[in-house]
Amino acid sequence: LTPNVGATADAERLDRSEATTLTTIPVLPLSYADARPLLEALGGPLAPLAWRGGLPITYHIGPGPAVVELELAFNWDLAPAYDVIATLEGSERPDQLVIRGNHHDAWVNGARDPISGLVALMAEARAIGELARSGWRPKRTLVFAAWDAEEPGLLGSTEWAELHADRLRAQAVAYINTDGNSRGFLGMSGSHTLERFINEIARDVIDPQTDVSVSERLAARRQVAGNPRFQTNGDLPIGALGSGSDYTPFLQHLGIASLNLGYSGESGGGSYHSIFDSFDHYIRFGDPTFEYGITLAQTTGRVLLRLTDADVLPFEFESFSETVTRYVDEIVTMTDEMREETERTTRLIDDGRYVLAADPTTTYVPPTAQDPVPYLNFAPLRNALTRLEASARAYGDALSPDAVAKLSVADQRALDQILIRTERVLTREEGLPGRPWFTHQIYAPGFYTGYGVKTIPGVREAIEQRDWPLATTQIALAADTLALFAAEVDRATGILTGSR
Incomplete structure (x- = not known):
């Protein structure tokens, strides 16, 4: 309700009726057990093939004949969101900011989403803190952020970015994001001006299961899958970013070069945004040895150190x-x-x-x-x-x-x-x-x-x-x-x- 303005306690807010981004049709995810009686009650023409699901029923598109009475209850109370921000000021170019973020809120337990990514961020912060205690300082300022309220709509990162928009537009070098993490292959998406840079990082990080670089392992997977495309310079293409995590306000609102990094692909599924995303599930299926948590910290840690200490920023066009x-x-x-x-x-x-x-x-x-x-x-x-x-x-x-x-x-x-x-x-x-x-x-x-x-x-x-x-x-x-x-x-x- 505070577009383009940080949602501080005293910020002027729109009335809900003025907010064009709030849906006017109630939307709620249902389990199949709850959805089935509603679908079975529909009459009318048969649903097109593309509209039919996997339940053992005949799908119709209505209307009626059944009538469903919905009782709607919403909580519009204001509640605080808590972003945790830590800053290590640069020694030579303190007005240039490298920002590292991961959210800390979860739908339920959140072992994989977001804690598996957050612990990597915390490991990086601890290691860099040890360097700082020994007398080292990065050339550029390094900002660590643990965002709140990501799951309800990227609120913590968005409001912080809007609150500090002028400074970020003037000083932010790059934003590096992680989220869920597990066993498997490096996923790398973001600004293509950083594509060569992240490929260099990927060639230097060793995959803990195969003892080859995470770049070589990812290339092998793409080749086996029939997608062997490389850029002209031999780099692996990175993906483009849509939405779904906290890079969104930095890249798509403020125009700050961004990367989203994480490992996945060998841990199965089914726990996303559910009560099954638990510590027990994670140590059985996600990353039982925590090796890929370490590997993620090694990957993003290298990104941070090279970005903060480069004589000239490693952008390439x-x-x-x-x-x-x-x-x-x-x-x-x-x-x-x-x-x-x-x-x-x-x-x-x-x-x-x-x-x-x-x-x-x-x-x-x-x-x-x-x-x-x-x-x-x-x-x-x-x-x-x-x-x-x-x-x-x-x-x-x-x-x-x-x-x-x-x-x-x-x-x-x-x-x-x-x-x-x-x-x-x-x-x-x-x-x-x-x-x-x-x-x-x-x-x-x-x-x-x-x-x-x-x-x-x-x-x-x-x-x-x-x-x-x-x-x-x-x-x-x-x-x-x-x-x-x-x-x-x-x-x-x-x-x-x-x-x-």
Whole structure:
């Protein structure tokens, strides 16, 4: 109820009737035992195949004939959320912040989600605290955060980020997030400007079960699964972030480069967000030897130390350029396939083929013909990608240990500020269509799908919703955003080459 403002005790709040993000239809997860009598009471036409579940009943879509009386009870009382923040001030660049976070609240017991990730954060903090007691200080300021109220909607991290938004926009270098953790393979998603950096980390961390690097083990898994794609430079591609954990306000609202890291894939399932997510379950199935908790701390600990102590921040742009080009290719292909499918469906409707193919003894409504898909002008995006590719390559060519060593301290600081700003320029103040809080133009959770990421969301979702004028507008805005990004990369190259 305090959009863009931290929810302190005295913050001005919207009336609930003014809050556009609160659902107006009651939503409640049900067990199958509770859902079954409701589904069995429905009459009317048979449900389409895609709507049918796995219960041994005949699925209908209603209406009625049964009537269900719902008694709704809500608790709208204000309650405090407790974020725990610890700061180790940097010795040389205290105005540059590296933030490490994991939430501490849980639906029930929370052994895996979130405690398995939180204990890794605590181990990192303890180890770095020992270094500090010995006299060491990071060059940049390190902030550890244990967030409250993640499960009700990322509240602790979001309100903290909104409360400190001005400082974070000016000073935050990166946000590193973890959540649940267990046996298995390294999962790495986030800003693609950090893709090469996290690949370097992954090559240095040893998998406790196989004694090879976690990078090599992950590569083997992808190859066996038939997904052997590598970036041009040989790195493993990282995933893009949607929502579902505390990186959301940092990346998608404030434009702070972010990573979400964790191990998983060999511990089974079934305990998520339930009473079965217990210590007993975790030591039997999750990570019985706690080796992957140690491995996660080794992974994220390396990330923190290298980010805080690097002479120049380890951002890189060729992976980003290659990835965004792939996103645009996906959107163009999606549009072409929509056009072909629309034309095919229209022909079948006009020829009466759907009616002839249906079972005449059941109720059937054929699909409605849709407007043709126009040929959108993707040239602005293609042109922006061409410039971005050239800018990214030039920065990669200019970046070397010798080039960094020749920079004065003032030039290193100036270069850092540009590198920090690169993620910021991927945001737009007006935000995405229909949701101004989400400002990032490359990554966002789906408007209708929630957790899952939509890449270049303004363009992609306008096309999915068949809003062709909006798609044209969003193509131009995305192209402008990439051009601004390329200009920042060019400025960074100018400092490295002395040609600014």
